[in-house]
Amino acid sequence: MEQYAIKGGNPLVGEVEIGGAKNAALAILAASIMTDETVLIENVPDVRDTNVMMQAIESIGGIVEHLDRHTVRISGKSITDLVIEDDFIKKIRASYYLLGALLGKHKKAQVTLPGGCNIGLRPIDQHIKGFRALGADVRIEHGFIIAEAERLRGGHIYMDVVTVGATIDVMMAAVLAEGQTIIENAAKEPHVVDVANFLNSMGAVIRGAGTDVIRIKGVPKLHGTEYTIIPDQIEAGTFMFAAAVTKGDVTVKNVIPKHLESISAKLTEIGCEVEESDDAVRVVASKPLSHTHVKTLPYPGFPTDMQPQITVALGLSRGTSIVTESIFENRFKYVDELTRMGASIKVESNTAIIDGVSKYTGASISAPDLRAGAALVIAGLAAEGTTVIDDIKFIERGYEDFHIKLQNLGAQIERVNSERELQKFRLKTG
Ligand code: UD1
Numbered sequence: 001m002e003q004y005a006i007k008g009g010n011p012l013v014g015e016v017e018i019g020g021a022k023n024a025a026l027a028i029l030a031a032s033i034m035t036d037e038t039v040l041i042e043n044v045p046d047v048r049d050t051n052v053m054m055q056a057i058e059s060i061g062g063i064v065e066h067l068d069r070h071t072v073r074i075s076g077k078s079i080t081d082l083v084i085e086d087d088f089i090k091k092i093r094a095s096y097y098l099l100g101a102l103l104g105k106h107k108k109a110q111v112t113l114p115g116g117c118n119i120g121l122r123p124i125d126q127h128i129k130g131f132r133a134l135g136a137d138v139r140i141e142h143g144f145i146i147a148e149a150e151r152l153r154g155g156h157i158y159m160d161v162v163t164v165g166a167t168i169d170v171m172m173a174a175v176l177a178e179g180q181t182i183i184e185n186a187a188k189e190p191h192v193v194d195v196a197n198f199l200n201s202m203g204a205v206i207r208g209a210g211t212d213v214i215r216i217k218g219v220p221k222l223h224g225t226e227y228t229i230i231p232d233q234i235e236a237g238t239f240m241f242a243a244a245v246t247k248g249d250v251t252v253k254n255v256i257p258k259h260l261e262s263i264s265a266k267l268t269e270i271g272c273e274v275e276e277s278d279d280a281v282r283v284v285a286s287k288p289l290s291h292t293h294v295k296t297l298p299y300p301g302f303p304t305d306m307q308p309q310i311t312v313a314l315g316l317s318r319g320t321s322i323v324t325e326s327i328f329e330n331r332f333k334y335v336d337e338l339t340r341m342g343a344s345i346k347v348e349s350n351t352a353i354i355d356g357v358s359k360y361t362g363a364s365i366s367a368p369d370l371r372a373g374a375a376l377v378i379a380g381l382a383a384e385g386t387t388v389i390d391d392i393k394f395i396e397r398g399y400e401d402f403h404i405k406l407q408n409l410g411a412q413i414e415r416v417n418s419e420r421e422l423q424k425f426r427l428k429t430g
Contacts, residue, residue: 004389004403005422006380007412007429008362012248014409015280018236018255019045020070020229022398023094024191027168028198028229029053030097033062033076034105034176035202037224042071044229048397049092056084056098076105083110085144092397093165096127099147100169103136104176108148113140126163130170133157134177154179154218162298164189167214171196175204177218186214189299190259194230201225231255234305235399236281237263238374241309242406243283244272245316245382250409251282262302266294266310270317291319291356296327308334308375315343316382317356325350334372337365341379341387362387367394374399381411386426 020043029050032039044050046069054064057074060081065073082102084095095111102109113124124145128138131147133155138147154177159166167187172195174181186192188210196209202225205217236255243250244267257264257276264274264281269292273284291314296304304327314321315338325331332347339345340363344355362385367373373395380387389395392415395402403413412429416422 001390001417002392003416003422004377004380004392004395005414005416005425006362006377006383006387006389007425008360008381008383008385008387010246010381010410010412012243012246012250012381012406012409012411015251015253016239016405016409017253018231018239019043019400021045021191021194021232022047022049022235023164024194025050025229026053026092026094027097027172027191027195028227029057029072029074030094030101031172031195031199032074033057033079034101034172035222035224036077038073038075039202039224040071040073040226042226042228044070044072045232045400046070047400048393049094052092053094056095060084079106082106082108084112096124096145096165096169097172099127099131099145100172103131103147103149104152104173107150107152110144110146113143113145124166126159126161126166127169130157130159130166130183131173134170134173134181136173152177152218154181154216156182157184159183159185162187164192167192168195171206171209171214171216172199174216174218175199175206175222176220179218181216181218183214183216184212186212187298188212190230190233190256198225198227201227230259233259234303234371236260237303237306238309238378238399239405240264240267240281240283241306241313242378242381242409244270244285244289245313245378247285248409249282249284251280253280255279255281257281262300263306266292266302270313289313289317289356291317291321291354293322295324298327304328304331305371307331308372309378311335311345311352311354312338312375312379314354315345315356315379316358316360319356321354321356323352323354331372333368334376337368337376338379340365341383359384361385364388364390366390367392370394370398374402377402377406377413381406381413386429388422
């Protein structure tokens with residue numbers, strides 16, 4: 001029964017190093033099996049999702065060597081099995097990246113239908129539409145998606161919605177298709193660009209990643225590479241909001257400030273000072289927070305993966321704020337938990353109307369999903385008294401050493417494993 005025990009009230013102060021982007025890593029790990037040569041990947045975050053992805057690669061015959069905690073060497077040469085049926089894969093939605101990677105390289109793939117965070121319906125119709133446009137036959141049978149083609153040929157795809165997953169998945173398969181593929185209404189997230197850069201470093205010819213039209217000229221094969229994954233925009237943003245709600249002063253290091261612009265802008269709007277340097281952003285929260293409105297949007301808009309964190313901050317801000325979730329339909333499940341901590345929030349369909357309160361109070365709560373879980377940790381750090389968070393396995397899907405990084409900033413947080421450890425924490429923190 002792993003839990004986080006948190007005694008709130010300490011402002012977070014100091015510096016924190018941000019790790020590699022989980023969502024870029026998941027796609028890059030999958031794409032690394034698209035060559036028979038060896039690929040070296042650095043800055044891989046050591047989180048549950050990336051570890052599950054590497055286990056999935058091993059389960060089909062790939063070789064994954066951990067050179068150190070964040071560096072892996074992958075060889076996909078020995079892959080012969082094109083069926084991902086390992087139970088692990090049900091745990092991560094990004095298993096669909098193996099579909100694009102295997103279909104591109106081997107012209108056949110069979111992957112369990114994706115799981116992952118339960119934050120909405122999350123269809124995969126755009127992935128399927130993209131693969132079909134490349135000439136693949138795609139069907140769903142017995143819980144698997146099966147995609148196969150005698151030859152893949154370039155196609156013209158207009159995505160009906162802006163989707164990170166389908167953009168990357170189709171881009172991967174198209175890299176080894178014959179001729180040119182054009183993806184219109186493509187997602188522009190930093191990790192789409194990172195995956196394109198990674199594939200280009202393997203000999204792919206992808207142009208326009210980061211804009212809404214991506215052009216891919218198919219090549220017959222890819223070669224080995226060495227690549228460093230970009231910093232995690234959402235991990236960085238989470239610490240920035242942790243600084244804001246605890247009235248702290250935190251410098252997030254090893255980031256690309258440009259990727260954080262929408263987050264920095266909202267923090268400034270609610271009264272924080274945000275200082276950017278080359279590869280760091282400092283957030284100082286010395287004034288009371290003020291209300292604002294925010295709507296989640298595809299990049300460069302405000303990320304849906306930061307929606308729970310900003311809601312937690314606005315719950316403690318003066319006045320009434322409105323948060324509109326436009327990407328996923330079921331992403332306010334954590335609001336009930338936050339209400340138990342004293343928040344005053346009303347959810348109507350995809351909108352949360354937040355009346356700021358002067359404080360949260362500690363409670364026993366559960367993490368409903370990855371980002372909401374992290375947001376509840378932040379709420380606990382700001383709350384009066386002790387908060388105990390269950391189901392932290394969700395948080396550990398995407399945050400490496402979360403409690404240790406927070407401790408280093410002065411937070412009173414521990415990962416406890418038993419009632420006894422929890423009691424010890426309560427005694428120690430008073
Ligand atoms: C990825 C991220 C997730 C983030 C999300 C949006 C990973 C592993 N996960 O998820 O953390 O919250 O981007 O930034 O990178 N959609 C369809 N049909 C499809 C695919 C998507 O209708 O075939 C819809 C979804 O329901 C959603 C929207 O498109 O409403 C965006 O989804 P998408 O960008 O694909 O999210 P994921 O790739 O699942």
